[in-house]
Amino acid sequence: MAEFPLLKDTSGYLAVKLVMKTEQKPSLLGLRKSAKSEVRYAIIEIPKNTNRIVELPIKDGKQYLMLLDDIIRYNLSSIFNIFDYESISAHMIKITRDAQLDIDSDMSKSMLEKIATSVKERRIGEPVRFVYDKNIGKDTLKFFLSKMGIDASDGVIPGGRYHNRRDYMNFPNLGRFDLLYPPRVPLPVEGLSLDGSLLNKIAKKDYLINAPFQSFSYLIKFLREAALDPKVTSIKITLYRLAKNSQIVSSLINAAKNGKKVTVQIELQARFDEASNISYAEQMQQEGIELIFGIKGLKVHSKICVIDRMEDTKLKRYGFISTGNFNESTAKIYTDLTLFTSHQQILKDVAKIFDFFDVNYRIHRYKHLIVSPHYTRSKFYKLIDREINNATLGRPAYINLKMNSLSDYPIIDKLYEASNAGVKIKLQVRGICSLIPGVKGMSENIEAVSIVDYFLEHTRSYIFCNNDDPEVYISSADFMTRNLDGRVEVTCPIYDDEIKKQIIDTFNVGWKGNVKARFHSEKFENKYRSRAADEPIFRAQHETYNYYRDRLLATDHTKLEN
DSSP: OOOOOOOOTTOOEEEEEEEEOOOEEEETTEEEEOSSOOEEEEEEEOOSSSOSEEEEEEETTEEEEEEHHHHHHHTHHHHTTTSOEEEEEEEEEEEEEOOOOOOOOOTTSOHHHHHHHHHHHHTTOOEEEEEEETTSOHHHHHHHHHHTTOOTTSEEEEEOSOOOGGGGGGOOOTTOGGGSOOOOOOBOBTTBOSSSOHHHHHTTSOEEEEETTBOTHHHHHHHHHHHHOTTEEEEEEEESSOOTTOHHHHHHHHHHHTTOEEEEEEOTTSTTOHHHHHHHHHHHHHTTOEEEOOBTTBEEOOOEEEEEEEETTEEEEEEEEESSOSOTTGGGTEEEEEEEEOOHHHHHHHHHHHHHHHSTTSOOOOSSOEETTTTHHHHHHHHHHHHHHHHHTTOOOEEEEEESOBOOHHHHHHHHHHHHTTOEEEEEESSOBOOOOSOTTTTTTEEEEEEOSSSEEOOOEEEEOTTTSOEEEEESOOBSHHHHHSEEOEEEEOOOHHHHHHHHHHHHHHHTOOBSEEEOOTTOOOOBOOOOTTSOOOBHHHHHHHHHHHHHHTSSSOOOOO
């Protein structure tokens, strides 16, 4: 009997059952079949290198589609034509393997070697979830569970005929461009041209990029300029998830070839991106880039970069701090804020973080940045407590927070305390929200919405009233325990009044959204925010784009067409 194949994590398979024809034997009453038919099983992997949704030829003016799974099913007789069977059936199955990396403690191996070995071993990790077509035969299901060593203690889940619905993201448009979102070209940033030197512009003032409404190309341009500028002596950057063909990495390699000292903290344990990051790490290592592979027990999730530049015999720093990954691909569909700055005190704090990566038993003090795991929780407690105090004294008090997820119980309790003190709290939480808003005596001053639209809301921005002198922050950290206590995260204050206004304005734009905006609630109804019959449609992501477009139209820096 052939050895049972190794099934890949999350790939789709067809579990095939063949009931073989049996020999007919003579008897007193004529021919009869043997008592029991032989059963054979096979497994077919559904290919990933072609679109799962296949366009069939047009017939009678109608367009037809077929899933690749069903094409395989339709052709089972051709695939198994060497077998003499009387019936054949195929049902979809898939497994999820344990994705936890097992990092050994062998001191003779580098971190790169340890992660690489662990990623390879994950291919044969224990199955923790098995999903199958609920119409599969009991004997077929029993056979595959037995062969894979899956028992009742594992997640065995009946489902529909089709799985891996993420493949539907590649659903063909069939020429119906009227059903697609209209393409929107990312906008330029007011007063910041991609022509000429970005560093010279940033030396005079801070700039904010709100991608994908505005162009991510500024970040690429910044690194390319730093790689070529003879005055730049060093570049330090953190990398978490990278694009398939990363221009970020290309720029850093170019900088190293041009004699710059390049230091990269690359997170090898970025979940499901480990293999990609290992490949990039090896490329950069070969080019002489100094790599830092993180801190034991802490993921590095911060999004920071600082460069050193010699100007008239003096060192001057430039850099950027972001809420999202330095990834050209996701920058087209994830909303994120990136601050470009030459604020020397902020960048001195950024440089201290890289010192912490290098010597992580020494805990630094930061004058401007809020850094996890040491200071973020306590600092946000203080900011919330100040609002509580102001509300108690009858002063203006509010908190506006935008993030991916809110699940840390102590922070939630602190927000409940603020609500009970009269602080008005608005939350835009795209994903998990463990806080229950609108409960009398607990959270009646809290409202929470989620916007799920064309772009994935990935921005983290935090606004505190401060007695009508707002303090505004951008951050890599959500209000989750892992971000506050178990990762290196960076929250950056915004000092430029115009950039503060942009962040406050765009938060308010999001808050006014009455399309694709749902309320978080105790009962998880996910009700859409309703609008009156005469109330105009206000789609937050479209209006955010229009906000930046209108700012440009109001200036003479550039001309845009409606």
